[in-house]
């Protein structure tokens with residue numbers, strides 16, 4: 197019992213500071229979520245294009261998927277017997293969309309980010325990362341033996357200074373610059389055009405850009421900010437997840453075929469984990485084509501995002517957002533929790549995000565918009581903020 201006391205005390209402490217996390221049972225239908233009998237507009241979903249909520253699409257998929265191909269387990273890693281045709285087909289679709297570059301799939305964005313960096317780096321590698329990269333990339337850095345330096349959030353001048361400082365160090369053979377395109381907690385974005393320009397000034401540099409929150413949402417065909425800014429070919433390691441706008445599960449890397457082959461031989465989460473069920477890969481392939489065609493949804497989401505960003509600033513809140521992720525920075529965790537409760541009472545489900553997910557004293561209400569939301573929903577939301 198004494199052993200458990202330690203953990204119980206830590207939990208009490210989290211509770212007292214408003215930082216205790218708990219699972220919440222919920223039921224979802226379209227744009228709405230029901231919790232403890234209360235139906236609310238879901239403002240915490242990453243289903244940015246509303247595709248995961250679309251039952252018709254699921255029906256269409258199952259209608260065209262023969263029963264004998266509906267495997268719900270791959271039963272092994274892809275390097276053993278798990279490499280079903282669905283994997284290769286989906287990688288071929290991705291490769292075709294991303295200008296013929298190689299594509300490699302992973303079980304999740306988390307697997308991808310904890311696996312690629314340790315595999316591609318060694319003690320002669322320097323990782324230069326934005327201060328606010330997602331926990332999965334930080335864990336990837338921690339599992340690597342690389343040297344690690346962070347640059348100030350979105351401060352590309354600072355990045356350039358660090359590159360000048362380290363580039364000619366004889367102990368450094370390569371430098372990997374790691375960032376997100378749209379940041380998961382601030383909803384702001386990296387200037388990819390400027391980032392690529394900086395990269396081209398230094399020959400030891402490779403870029404690693406996580407498009408988890410941009411895939412499906414940005415670019416004519418929804419291929420992310422890399423498509424929007426026409427830099428797909430310039431980003432050495434272009435990664436993302438299917439768990440958000442793409443209404444599925446899994447991570448992807450777009451890269452040179454040499455990198456793909458190297459990772460198949462060295463990346464531990466890829467080698468030592470059962471591959472995702474083939475049915476998921478078939479669904480990802482099916483839904484990816486819908487994502488590419490979802491121009492109207494992208495446009496609608498973009499307009500909603502701009503309207504909410506403007507309204508929040510007009511109300512006197514600070515929000516760094518330029519995307520569909522619109523945080524309202526509040527400060528103390530307890531205040532963010534109270535704000536979340538208050539908007540829930542008005543029928544809106546927006547969750548508080550607290551340290552350690554975000555820096556101390558920057559707890560926030562994180563609103564993430566989907567194309568299922570209508571302009572009058574936003575007006576009612578803004579009125580109660």
Ligand SMILES: Cc1ncc(COP(=O)(O)O)c(C=O)c1O
Nearest residue numbers: 304305306330332380408437439
């Ligand atoms: C920037 C970023 N990268 C990676 C991930 C992890 O992706 P997945 O949910 O597919 O594991 C997330 C998810 O929250 C994320 O926000």
